[in-house]
Every structure is written in structure tokens, then in C-alpha cells.
Amino acid sequence: MTVELREIEIFLVLAEELHFGRTAERLRVTPARVSQAIKKQERAIGAELFKRTSRSVQLTPIGAVLRDGLAAGYQQIKEALSAAAAAGRGVTGELDVAYSAAWCGTLVVAAADAFRARHPNCRVRIHESPLLDPLVPLRNGTHDIQLIELPIDEPDIVNGPVLFSEPRALVVPAGHPFAQQDTVSLEDLAESPLITVTGQPQYFLEHHYPRRTPKGRPIPRGPSTTAWQEVLALVAAGKGVSPTCARAAQYYSRPDVVYVPFHDAPLVDYGLLWAATNSTPTVHAFTESLLEEAARRSTPSRQ
Structure with a gap:
């Protein structure tokens, strides 16, 4: 037959x-x-x-x-x-893939396994992207493609597809009044110093670390740092609070901080970036693998 x-x-x-x-x-x-x-x-x-x-x-x-x-x-x-x-198509050689957070890393690793099976002549190296100046490795060719929080709007950087979106949370000291609440509001940001990061584009910082609440109340500034573990250490020491992805609670749990979900904050979008000068068949092939893996993970399992 x-x-x-x-x-x-x-x-x-x-x-x-x-x-x-x-x-x-x-x-x-x-x-x-x-x-x-x-x-x-x-x-x-x-x-x-x-x-x-x-x-x-x-x-x-x-x-x-x-x-x-x-x-x-x-x-x-x-x-x-x-x-x-x-x-x-010329999908050969080496590909350096970067990710910004642990939950992005698990997706990248799974996609890399599928990609290697399809393209055995291409070697994939995986890196964690720096919090300080994360776009520099794309611009200098150290990294070929990156999965990172958005927004990013740069003339020399291509915005690929958004792979997934995540709810936000506020990480607070374990003894903070917010730690006893089920949720927090964006208006609550006016009540505590906001620990921020440096080395990102200004529009990115304004999006994730606003200076005013939706009602226009000023948000006090706390210390600023260039490393996520330092953010957690400053929060634990009572120096302020900091917004993050709610999934961080699963990857960065510690007894001296609490992750409290926002009930009114927009989702955090995670998307792909690559340099405009590096839009190669290999980059696009790996993008396809990431899209397939992200779609597979977003599909509820059926027993």
C-alpha cells in the first residue's frame, strides 16, 4: 500500500x-x-x-x-x-545563544537539543547574558541571538518574535508589611524605595522601574546595582523592594525575601534579539526551534 x-x-x-x-x-x-x-x-x-x-x-x-x-x-x-x-541554507558552524533569566535558560537548552538533532553540523554554545549592557555582546558578535526581557528598541538590533509573557511580582524583605499580602498594586510602589539596575537603555528602565505610579505618585529610589543577586541581597537587608517576574520565586527562593504578585501590572514579554548585521540562516533556524519549544510548553498537557 x-x-x-x-x-x-x-x-x-x-x-x-x-x-x-x-x-x-x-x-x-x-x-x-x-x-x-x-x-x-x-x-x-x-x-x-x-x-x-x-x-x-x-x-x-x-x-x-x-x-x-x-x-x-x-x-x-x-x-x-x-x-x-x-x-x-548554510546552517553550519557555531552559534552563540544568550538568555537573561533562569526560566529563559531552560527554554534555550531544550531548543538547543532539538536544534542540534536537526543540524548536527552546527555547534551551539549557551551563555547567560550580562545584566550590565546586555546588548554589547550582540553588537560585537560575541552572542548571535539573545532571549531577553522587552522592550528593546534599537536601530541596529532586530526584534524577533515574542516567545512568552510572564506575570510580575514584587520582591520584598520577609518582614515587610507587603510580605503578608496576597497581592500588591502598582500604586504600592510609592510606599517603599525601589531598588533598580543600571546599564540598560533608559526606556527599558522606565518601563520596568517607573518613577511614578499610574496615579502620578512619585516612587522613591533606593540603591542601584548591576547584578541580580545583589538586588536580592539589598532587598533582604531592608534597603527597598524590586519588581521582577513572578517565576523568579521558583528559581531564586531564599528565606529572607518574599515574592508578592502584582494584581494590576502588565505582563513581562520575553523576546528574541539579534544584530541587524547578523541575520543569518543559522539564527533564523534556531529561532524556529525556540518557537516550536515555546509553543510546546504553552500547550496544556492532556491525559
Whole structure:
């Protein structure tokens, strides 16, 4: 029998999603196209691959055997096609990827694993970007691509796609009155000195470390530093408070500080940057891997 690669893909995605509508959305085809492909395979095999009811879709035992047999081979075919396409586009050499926060680093590492499988002739090096002057490594060619907090608006830097957005929190000393609250407001920033960072563009600092609350109240300034661990040390010492991503509580937990979520602050966007002079096929190929990994992580798991 003859089965096209696209039909194999439809079968494998349906075997994972167990939902015709989600499969169609993921593959950007119509549900009718999914149904037609599955019926064609079932006719060729002579047995049902899925049990369908009005409430559920389940693999049959024969469908499970087919899934297990096809999955590894299909992945090898995809990797071979990607490697050939990469060679044709010049996706070779070395790529230096930087990230600004630990939760960005986990995404970059996972994407790098997928990228290496597709492009074995390209070596990927991963770095944490500096808090002080984070754009300098992009401009001098030390880093090729960077995942960082936005906004960044520079004429010589390309803004790639936003990969994800995160809620904000305020990190406060453990004994601070805010530490007893479930949430804080942007207006609460007027009540304590704000510990800030230096070495970032002024518009970036104004976005993340405003000088006034939404109602126009002045926000007092505390110490400023160039390192995140120093921010935490200053907060713990009672020198002030500092805004951050709420997820920092999972990565930088310590007994002398508390992360209190904002209930009215905009999300923090995390996006990709690269130098305008360095818009290479390799950079764009790695961007694709990051987008795929970010999309995979944002999709709720279905049991």
C-alpha cells in the first residue's frame, strides 16, 4: 500500500491529541482532511485505527501498534530532511545563544537539543547574558541571538518574535508589611524605595522601574546595582523592594525575601534579539526551534 508522509503525520498527531479538531488546528488543515486521511489508512490496513464516539477518540490496539512502529522512523525522516535543508541554507558552524533569566535558560537548552538533532553540523554554545549592557555582546558578535526581557528598541538590533509573557511580582524583605499580602498594586510602589539596575537603555528602565505610579505618585529610589543577586541581597537587608517576574520565586527562593504578585501590572514579554548585521540562516533556524519549544510548553498537557 502507498501512504504519503503527510498522512503519516496526521495519524501520529491524532494518536497524540486524540481529538480531530485539535489535530486539524495543529497541522493547519480541516477536520475533514484529518478524517479522510485516517479513513484511507484504515481501508488500506483493513482495520480500525481509532475508536470514535461522540465524546472521545481512542487508539485501537492495532492503531497503537502502528503508532509505535511509525514514530521513530518518522522522526528520523524529519531529521534527515531538516539536515539536508540546513546544509542547503548554510546552517553550519557555531552559534552563540544568550538568555537573561533562569526560566529563559531552560527554554534555550531544550531548543538547543532539538536544534542540534536537526543540524548536527552546527555547534551551539549557551551563555547567560550580562545584566550590565546586555546588548554589547550582540553588537560585537560575541552572542548571535539573545532571549531577553522587552522592550528593546534599537536601530541596529532586530526584534524577533515574542516567545512568552510572564506575570510580575514584587520582591520584598520577609518582614515587610507587603510580605503578608496576597497581592500588591502598582500604586504600592510609592510606599517603599525601589531598588533598580543600571546599564540598560533608559526606556527599558522606565518601563520596568517607573518613577511614578499610574496615579502620578512619585516612587522613591533606593540603591542601584548591576547584578541580580545583589538586588536580592539589598532587598533582604531592608534597603527597598524590586519588581521582577513572578517565576523568579521558583528559581531564586531564599528565606529572607518574599515574592508578592502584582494584581494590576502588565505582563513581562520575553523576546528574541539579534544584530541587524547578523541575520543569518543559522539564527533564523534556531529561532524556529525556540518557537516550536515555546509553543510546546504553552500547550496544556492532556491525559
